Every structure is written in structure tokens, then in C-alpha cells.
Amino acid sequence: MERAVGNSDFRIHDFATWRTRARFLLHTGVAPAEAIWEDSESSEQDLFANLAVTQTEQPDAAADTQQWLISAEFLRLAETVSCHRDPMRWSLLYRVLWRLTRGGEKHLLKLSTDNDIRRLQGMAKQISRDLHKMHAFVRFQKTGDCAETGREQFVAWFEPDHFIVRFAAPFFRKRFTSMDWSILTPDECMHWRGSKLSFTDGVPREQAPSGGELDDLWRTYYRSIFNPSRLKLQAMQSEMPKKYWKNLPEAELIEELTAEANNRRDAMITRQAVEPKPRPKNAYLESLGEGAGAGVEDERSL
Amino acid sequence: MDQDQKLSILADAAKYDASCASSGAKRRDSRSGAGVGSAGGAGICHSYTPDGRCVSLLKVLLTNVCLYDCHYCINRRSSEVQRARFTPEEVVDLTLSFYKRNYIEGLFLSSGIVRSADYTMEMVIEVARQLRDVHDFRGYIHLKTIPEASQELIELAGKYADRISINIELPSQEGLDRFAPEKNLERTQDAMGGIRQRIVEGRSERKAGRAASTRTARGRQAPAVYANGQSTQMIVGADRSDDAAILQRADHLYRGYELRRVYYSAFSPIPSSSTILPSKAPPLVREHRLYQADWLLRFYGFDVGELTAADSLDGGHLDLDIDPKLAWALRHRQLFPIDLNRADRESLLRVPGLGVRSVQRILQLRRWQAVRYEDLRKLRVSLEKVLPFVIVADHHPARQGLDDENLRARFAPPPEQLEFDFGRHNAAAGAALHHAPQATELKQARVSAHSGEL
Known part of the structure; x- marks a missing residue:
């Protein structure tokens, strides 16, 4: 077992590797303050770090045989938080795991005001928001039809805040099953060709196509559904922060629509109001009854 | 075409x-x-x-x-x-x-x-x-x-x-x-x-x-x-x-x-x-207050009669300056303060500034520990709204708080500074009920001054 500690790669890159290692450390009784966690993304790794780890993490001679029961709630939370970009997430998760088990704080997750729990819940919330925004703001562009299968092919570019590509996959797979598609991101790309999801390395923005053939029609819709009488930029930006704008075809209209809104509203207000037109001859309108539409003239004087 | x-x-x-x-x-x-x-x-x-x-x-x-x-x-x-x-x-x-x-x-x-x-x-x-x-x-x-x-x-x-x-x-x-x-x-x-x-x-x-x-x-x-x-x-x-x-x-x-x-x-x-x-079009904030009142009916256990009783409204209308829960509380001060460590869920939902989620968290928390001022701060509720109406382990609303004739004035913004956040009509609109997102530096300073004297 000692050799396993000494030789293993301490860089953690996903939930599964964290879980394996956390289980080992917990069972061997390595306290959170002694355990060293290194994120595979952080570049500050050096040889001495590993050395230090092997020394501080010598398993307790009386390796414990107790089975620690971990709640599904914590595992779900941990899996979510493992997508976060903060390199400190692995040690935070281990500390909470420790407190839940060896620390005897079984109810810890219920304490929303505990500092560790607040941090975890905050991170989980950021992940869930990032995921939701990815579901919402990915914009596919059609690139063609597959010559062999006849399936329509689409590509999208998206820049998530966290490592959520695989987390987001089920949504796209279930919704766009009958299309071929790729979602490209700087971290990782995913591809669907009708039967299997595959993942490849991240790519730079330039590799994604820009300017979809339906963008203009979509912008027409966006322009028309906007009500200039109710300008509320702050509400819009809290839901659709500026960082997303560069990849949303409709966002280039925001400035213009905002700038002209008040003039458009004022023009509506000052424009001459229109007199009601008399009721046309129509069998259906007559069937609605005598009362309908009759009262207007009388009540004008009110 | x-x-x-x-x-x-x-x-x-x-x-x-x-x-x-x-x-x-x-x-x-x-x-x-x-x-x-x-x-x-x-x-x-x-x-x-x-x-x-x-x-x-x-x-x-x-x-x-x-x-x-x-x-x-x-x-x-x-x-x-x-x-x-x-x-x-x-x-x-x-x-x-x-x-x-x-x-x-x-x-x-x-x-x-x-x-x-x-x-x-x-x-x-x-x-x-x-x-x-x-x-x-x-x-x-x-x-x-x-x-x-x-x-x-x-x-x-x-x-x-x-x-x-x-x-x-x-x-x-x-x-x-x-x-x-x-x-x-x-x-x-x-x-x-x-x-x-x-x-x-x-x-x-x-x-x-x-x-x-x-x-x-x-x-x-x-x-x-x-x-x-x-x-x-x-x-x-x-x-x-x-x-x-x-x-x-x-x-x-x-x-x-x-x-x-x-x-x-x-x-x-x-x-x-x-x-x-x-x-003349109605002020958009009227629509916002109606949505808030609607939320009180559906998720906060308010009866429509409570919200529309003559003594809850001004000439049949909701108060435009403050949210309807706060307005209701200010007019029913005899029901407060509410002890966050003892009151039931229904009563907690009546506290201005506490949303459904915060209430849930408080209920969970207090099974294990007494709820204190610091917990409220960490729950990120609007202390300005909550504190005058509640008792927690280390806080009791000062007499000049809950009974203060000018309590309403603390919440109603001066007219020229009105900046409304209304019209959120999707599921998230519930959050609007207990939002004080534009809590400015100034506002926060007032909050700590207020809590300091307790």
C-alpha cells in the first residue's frame, strides 16, 4: 500500500480519480490538513510536491477497517463541484468528506451557514448556472447534410466557465438525437453522430464556423419581440451577462435597440390616437349577442 | 411579402x-x-x-x-x-x-x-x-x-x-x-x-x-x-x-x-x-407588485382576503414603494416579532425579507443549532428588512425598531432614486420577492449601523 501512495499520480482531473484517492486517504486516516491535492490543470506542480506527499501521507499502521457510509446527497454535490474551475475544490471536498465521517458531523450538509458548506453550495450553484446557460446559449449552425446518411449536420461554439461539457451532454443528446452535431469549446469538444457521443480535445475559436445562415431571420425575430416601451437593461444583463454576447448572433442588436427605445416609445405616445371603426358585417360577431360591441359609443362620455 | x-x-x-x-x-x-x-x-x-x-x-x-x-x-x-x-x-x-x-x-x-x-x-x-x-x-x-x-x-x-x-x-x-x-x-x-x-x-x-x-x-x-x-x-x-x-x-x-x-x-x-x-400608461412597478402579491398567494400561504382587506391597502391598491409582504407586516406589527428559533414554517414565511428558500434553510439549521445574527448574514437575506421583525439567539428588535412610527420610511426609497426591478415573469420571478439586489454600499452601511445598536 505504501508503494501505491508513493507512485501514484496526485494530480486529480476528474471526479472518479478524486473519489478513488479520497477513499484511500480517508481509510488510511490522512487528515485534511496533511493531504495534498493537486489539480491537473494547475501548472505549479514540482517534483518535491510529490515527495512531500509520500512522507506526510504514510498510512496509519493500524489501517482502519471501518466502512464509511457516504450519503448520495454528498456524492451528487461532490460530482457537481468537481466540474468547477477552482483548483481548491479537491481539498475542500476532502475536508467536508472528512468532517462528515471521521469528524462526526453527519448533519454538516444541513448547515447552510457553515463556511465550508457555503463555499460548496456556492460552487454547486455556479456549476448549475453555467450548465443552464450552456443549454440555453449554445447556437447550432447548419454545416450541411451527411452524404451517406442524409442526416443534417450542425456545429456550435461555446465557452463554458467550468468543466461542464460532459455534464451538459445528456441534454443535447436527448433533444437533438436525430441530427449530427458537434459542440466545440476551449476545454473539450463533443460530437454526436447518431449512436455514440465522442469527446476530443478543446479547440480555439477560429476552428468553429461563424455566421449561420439563419442568423438574420433570428435577429428579425429578436428585434420584433422586443418592446421598446419597457426598457430594462439591468434585468436583461443579470440573466444574459455581457460575456455571452460575443457568441450570440442576436446580441449585436442590443446597443441599437436600447439607443432607439425611448424615441420609439415617445413617438407612440405622441402619435394621434385612432378612432374605433364600426363593427363589420359578420355572422359570427352577430352571434356573440346584442350586447357585444354596442356599448362603446355610450360610454365614451365617462 | x-x-x-x-x-x-x-x-x-x-x-x-x-x-x-x-x-x-x-x-x-x-x-x-x-x-x-x-x-x-x-x-x-x-x-x-x-x-x-x-x-x-x-x-x-x-x-x-x-x-x-x-x-x-x-x-x-x-x-x-x-x-x-x-x-x-x-x-x-x-x-x-x-x-x-x-x-x-x-x-x-x-x-x-x-x-x-x-x-x-x-x-x-x-x-x-x-x-x-x-x-x-x-x-x-x-x-x-x-x-x-x-x-x-x-x-x-x-x-x-x-x-x-x-x-x-x-x-x-x-x-x-x-x-x-x-x-x-x-x-x-x-x-x-x-x-x-x-x-x-x-x-x-x-x-x-x-x-x-x-x-x-x-x-x-x-x-x-x-x-x-x-x-x-x-x-x-x-x-x-x-x-x-x-x-x-x-x-x-x-x-x-x-x-x-x-x-x-x-x-x-x-x-x-x-x-x-x-x-397614461400605469407605472410598470404596479405590475411588479401584483406579481409579488400573486407569489404570496401561491407560495407563502397568504389568503387573498388578508392582502386585499381595506386596512392592508391604500384605496384598493398595493403600496408601490415597498413590497406587499413588507407592507402587510408594517400594518400588522402586533403579530411580530417572530422568533426564528421557535416559530412554525407558516409564521416564518410571513417575515419580510425571508423567501421560501431561506425559510427552508432556517428550519434545517435550527434542528442543529440556535440561529444567530451571523447566520442571517450568511444566508444573505436582507438584514434591513428582516431584523426589525425577528428575534434570534443574539438579537431582539429594539423597541424603536418594530414600534417606530417611521419604520416604513426606512424602506420606501426617496422618489427620485427609484430604480425598479420588475417584470420578471418567468419562474425566477419568485426571487423578486425577497430581492434587495441593489443593496448599495450606503444601504449596507445603514444595516450595520442598525444592527450595531441592538
């Missing part, structure tokens, strides 16, 4: 309908390889326009030609707007094209009334039929329904749509007679009653279907029987109805017709407005 022009006219014609929900559909997807799209679960807002509203569905009218003359409506027959008409195929094509690019969750289709209610309804249904039957579309469909259409057609609409809605428009027949002379409150409520009955029947058919299918073909979804929700919209500020009348009508609809949502739409200036309409 080309597609772009039609879209521009018919989306413009549809934007005064506030409904945008795409949540609550029966869960389904196209995992098997058949069909297009998925639905169910939380709705998704795919974009936001600068008016702060979400873009979730392709919201268009089939045509903006209309026989009716509803004076608040841009499409009434007297209006001078340009008219257009989509063919069903054009709407189907737009919906699918937008959907496949992940621009939308589905379609919201409404129409001006042409020829007759039944004729119009048939056209609207034809679009949904093509989407569902020809293209196997599994995304979200919301159909606007005309109460005067035949029951068979309304049922058919519900067969294809996830949600159907009829706009009640105004809370009283008097208001309708004047501003929407072709509309009738009784007919509308009758139609809602019919829809409710079909929804209830559909629900039990689905349940029976699910029970049967788990026994036979595992994983097979029972076919959609009927829409599982209806909603409506009320125009605010066109007629003279006060907030009490609006809330009473909303409550009546929630209780009597099981509506999922009542949307409130402060009428805003439209091009080609009617001489019948008041020239």
Missing part, C-alpha cells in the same frame, strides 16, 4: 402577451432516434431582450387580422398596423428551423380572430397538428385558445399543446364591455372550466397509462393525453379595476380553475393607440 417581413409583423403583434413559460411539460425526448426535440423539467430562456424579458418560445400570431376591437390591443380591427398572415407550413418551418439551432424551446401560437372563432381555432390547430403528426415534434407548444370556439376544437388544441391559455384580459365584465366589447367573462370562465376538466381527466388517464405500461412495455411512454396546464393574462391599468379586484379575480381563477399562472401585463404605449384608452 417575404418570410422576414411576415415574421417581423407577426412577432411584433404577439409581444404583448407576457406568457413565456416552457416548463411543466410532460417529460419526453427523442432519444430513441425518432422525432425532433424534447420537453419537460425546467423551462429554458434562450435569450433576453433589452426589456428584460426572456425569449423561450417562438411567439407569433398566425395572422394579425382581427374582427375584434379590444382597445388595448395593437391588432384590433381599428388599428392601423400593417397586416400579414402566415400559412401553417411557414410557421411549422420556422419553428423547426429555430428549434434545431437551439434558439427556442418551442412554439407559442396565437391569432387574430378571422371569420369566426372556430375557423381561427382550426387554423391554429393545423399548425400544431403538422408539427406533432407530420414532423413528430416533441418540443413545447403553447396554443392560445378562443373561448367562443367549440368544445371539440378546444379539446383538440389541448391534445397537441403542452399548455393552452385563454386571456381573461380584465377582471370584470364592466371593464370588458368598455375595452373589449366582443369578450365575455362568463364565456371565458366556462371555457376554462371545460379545459380544467379535460386536464384533470388527462392526468388520471396518464396515471392509469403509466401503471399499465410499467407492467407491459418497460420504458415506453404513455401517449400525451392532454395539455397539463392552462394560464391566463390580465391587462393592468387599462380599466379602473384596482389591485384588490385584480387579485380577487386571480385568486378565483387559481382556486376555481386550477390555473398554473396568471400573468399581469401593465398596458404599455402601442403604435396606433385607441382614443378609448387612457392616455
Whole structure:
């Protein structure tokens, strides 16, 4: 077992590797303050770090045989938080795991005001928001039809805040099953060709196509559904922060629509109001009854 | 007229309908390889326009030609707007094209009334039929329904749509007679009653279907029987109805017709407005306060009578300066302070500044420890609102707090600094109830000064 500690790669890159290692450390009784966690993304790794780890993490001679029961709630939370970009997430998760088990704080997750729990819940919330925004703001562009299968092919570019590509996959797979598609991101790309999801390395923005053939029609819709009488930029930006704008075809209209809104509203207000037109001859309108539409003239004087 | 022009006219014609929900559909997807799209679960807002509203569905009218003359409506027959008409195929094509690019969750289709209610309804249904039957579309469909259409057609609409809605428009027949002379409150409520009955029947058919299918073909979804929700919209500020009348009508609809949502739409200036309409639009914050009160009815255990009692309102209207829960609390101070470590959930929900979620967290927390001032701070509730009304382990509202005649003045912003955050009409609007997001540096300084003296 000692050799396993000494030789293993301490860089953690996903939930599964964290879980394996956390289980080992917990069972061997390595306290959170002694355990060293290194994120595979952080570049500050050096040889001495590993050395230090092997020394501080010598398993307790009386390796414990107790089975620690971990709640599904914590595992779900941990899996979510493992997508976060903060390199400190692995040690935070281990500390909470420790407190839940060896620390005897079984109810810890219920304490929303505990500092560790607040941090975890905050991170989980950021992940869930990032995921939701990815579901919402990915914009596919059609690139063609597959010559062999006849399936329509689409590509999208998206820049998530966290490592959520695989987390987001089920949504796209279930919704766009009958299309071929790729979602490209700087971290990782995913591809669907009708039967299997595959993942490849991240790519730079330039590799994604820009300017979809339906963008203009979509912008027409966006322009028309906007009500200039109710300008509320702050509400819009809290839901659709500026960082997303560069990849949303409709966002280039925001400035213009905002700038002209008040003039458009004022023009509506000052424009001459229109007199009601008399009721046309129509069998259906007559069937609605005598009362309908009759009262207007009388009540004008009110 | 080309597609772009039609879209521009018919989306413009549809934007005064506030409904945008795409949540609550029966869960389904196209995992098997058949069909297009998925639905169910939380709705998704795919974009936001600068008016702060979400873009979730392709919201268009089939045509903006209309026989009716509803004076608040841009499409009434007297209006001078340009008219257009989509063919069903054009709407189907737009919906699918937008959907496949992940621009939308589905379609919201409404129409001006042409020829007759039944004729119009048939056209609207034809679009949904093509989407569902020809293209196997599994995304979200919301159909606007005309109460005067035949029951068979309304049922058919519900067969294809996830949600159907009829706009009640105004809370009283008097208001309708004047501003929407072709509309009738009784007919509308009758139609809602019919829809409710079909929804209830559909629900039990689905349940029976699910029970049967788990026994036979595992994983097979029972076919959609009927829409599982209806909603409506009320125009605010066109007629003279006060907030009490609006809330009473909303409550009546929630209780009597099981509506999922009542949307409130402060009428805003439209091009080609009617001489019948008041020239002044209501302040948009009125709409916001109605939404907040609506939330109190649905999620906070408030009875409509409590909110609309004469001693809770100013001349039948909600207080525009402060949220309705705070206003209610200030007028019922004898019920406070509430001990956060002892009071039941119902009482906690009455505390200004505490949302449903915060209440849940406090209940959880206090099983293990006494709730203290520091916990409230960490829960990020609005201390300014909460503290005068509660007792926690290390805080008791000072006499000059709860009993202070000027307590209201602490919350009501000086008029020139008003910056309203209203009109959030999607699911997230609940958060608006306990929001104090623009808590400025100054405000926070006031909070700590206040808590320091306790």
C-alpha cells in the first residue's frame, strides 16, 4: 500500500480519480490538513510536491477497517463541484468528506451557514448556472447534410466557465438525437453522430464556423419581440451577462435597440390616437349577442 | 411579402402577451432516434431582450387580422398596423428551423380572430397538428385558445399543446364591455372550466397509462393525453379595476380553475393607440407588485382576503414603494416579532425579507443549532428588512425598531432614486420577492449601523 501512495499520480482531473484517492486517504486516516491535492490543470506542480506527499501521507499502521457510509446527497454535490474551475475544490471536498465521517458531523450538509458548506453550495450553484446557460446559449449552425446518411449536420461554439461539457451532454443528446452535431469549446469538444457521443480535445475559436445562415431571420425575430416601451437593461444583463454576447448572433442588436427605445416609445405616445371603426358585417360577431360591441359609443362620455 | 417581413409583423403583434413559460411539460425526448426535440423539467430562456424579458418560445400570431376591437390591443380591427398572415407550413418551418439551432424551446401560437372563432381555432390547430403528426415534434407548444370556439376544437388544441391559455384580459365584465366589447367573462370562465376538466381527466388517464405500461412495455411512454396546464393574462391599468379586484379575480381563477399562472401585463404605449384608452400608461412597478402579491398567494400561504382587506391597502391598491409582504407586516406589527428559533414554517414565511428558500434553510439549521445574527448574514437575506421583525439567539428588535412610527420610511426609497426591478415573469420571478439586489454600499452601511445598536 505504501508503494501505491508513493507512485501514484496526485494530480486529480476528474471526479472518479478524486473519489478513488479520497477513499484511500480517508481509510488510511490522512487528515485534511496533511493531504495534498493537486489539480491537473494547475501548472505549479514540482517534483518535491510529490515527495512531500509520500512522507506526510504514510498510512496509519493500524489501517482502519471501518466502512464509511457516504450519503448520495454528498456524492451528487461532490460530482457537481468537481466540474468547477477552482483548483481548491479537491481539498475542500476532502475536508467536508472528512468532517462528515471521521469528524462526526453527519448533519454538516444541513448547515447552510457553515463556511465550508457555503463555499460548496456556492460552487454547486455556479456549476448549475453555467450548465443552464450552456443549454440555453449554445447556437447550432447548419454545416450541411451527411452524404451517406442524409442526416443534417450542425456545429456550435461555446465557452463554458467550468468543466461542464460532459455534464451538459445528456441534454443535447436527448433533444437533438436525430441530427449530427458537434459542440466545440476551449476545454473539450463533443460530437454526436447518431449512436455514440465522442469527446476530443478543446479547440480555439477560429476552428468553429461563424455566421449561420439563419442568423438574420433570428435577429428579425429578436428585434420584433422586443418592446421598446419597457426598457430594462439591468434585468436583461443579470440573466444574459455581457460575456455571452460575443457568441450570440442576436446580441449585436442590443446597443441599437436600447439607443432607439425611448424615441420609439415617445413617438407612440405622441402619435394621434385612432378612432374605433364600426363593427363589420359578420355572422359570427352577430352571434356573440346584442350586447357585444354596442356599448362603446355610450360610454365614451365617462 | 417575404418570410422576414411576415415574421417581423407577426412577432411584433404577439409581444404583448407576457406568457413565456416552457416548463411543466410532460417529460419526453427523442432519444430513441425518432422525432425532433424534447420537453419537460425546467423551462429554458434562450435569450433576453433589452426589456428584460426572456425569449423561450417562438411567439407569433398566425395572422394579425382581427374582427375584434379590444382597445388595448395593437391588432384590433381599428388599428392601423400593417397586416400579414402566415400559412401553417411557414410557421411549422420556422419553428423547426429555430428549434434545431437551439434558439427556442418551442412554439407559442396565437391569432387574430378571422371569420369566426372556430375557423381561427382550426387554423391554429393545423399548425400544431403538422408539427406533432407530420414532423413528430416533441418540443413545447403553447396554443392560445378562443373561448367562443367549440368544445371539440378546444379539446383538440389541448391534445397537441403542452399548455393552452385563454386571456381573461380584465377582471370584470364592466371593464370588458368598455375595452373589449366582443369578450365575455362568463364565456371565458366556462371555457376554462371545460379545459380544467379535460386536464384533470388527462392526468388520471396518464396515471392509469403509466401503471399499465410499467407492467407491459418497460420504458415506453404513455401517449400525451392532454395539455397539463392552462394560464391566463390580465391587462393592468387599462380599466379602473384596482389591485384588490385584480387579485380577487386571480385568486378565483387559481382556486376555481386550477390555473398554473396568471400573468399581469401593465398596458404599455402601442403604435396606433385607441382614443378609448387612457392616455397614461400605469407605472410598470404596479405590475411588479401584483406579481409579488400573486407569489404570496401561491407560495407563502397568504389568503387573498388578508392582502386585499381595506386596512392592508391604500384605496384598493398595493403600496408601490415597498413590497406587499413588507407592507402587510408594517400594518400588522402586533403579530411580530417572530422568533426564528421557535416559530412554525407558516409564521416564518410571513417575515419580510425571508423567501421560501431561506425559510427552508432556517428550519434545517435550527434542528442543529440556535440561529444567530451571523447566520442571517450568511444566508444573505436582507438584514434591513428582516431584523426589525425577528428575534434570534443574539438579537431582539429594539423597541424603536418594530414600534417606530417611521419604520416604513426606512424602506420606501426617496422618489427620485427609484430604480425598479420588475417584470420578471418567468419562474425566477419568485426571487423578486425577497430581492434587495441593489443593496448599495450606503444601504449596507445603514444595516450595520442598525444592527450595531441592538
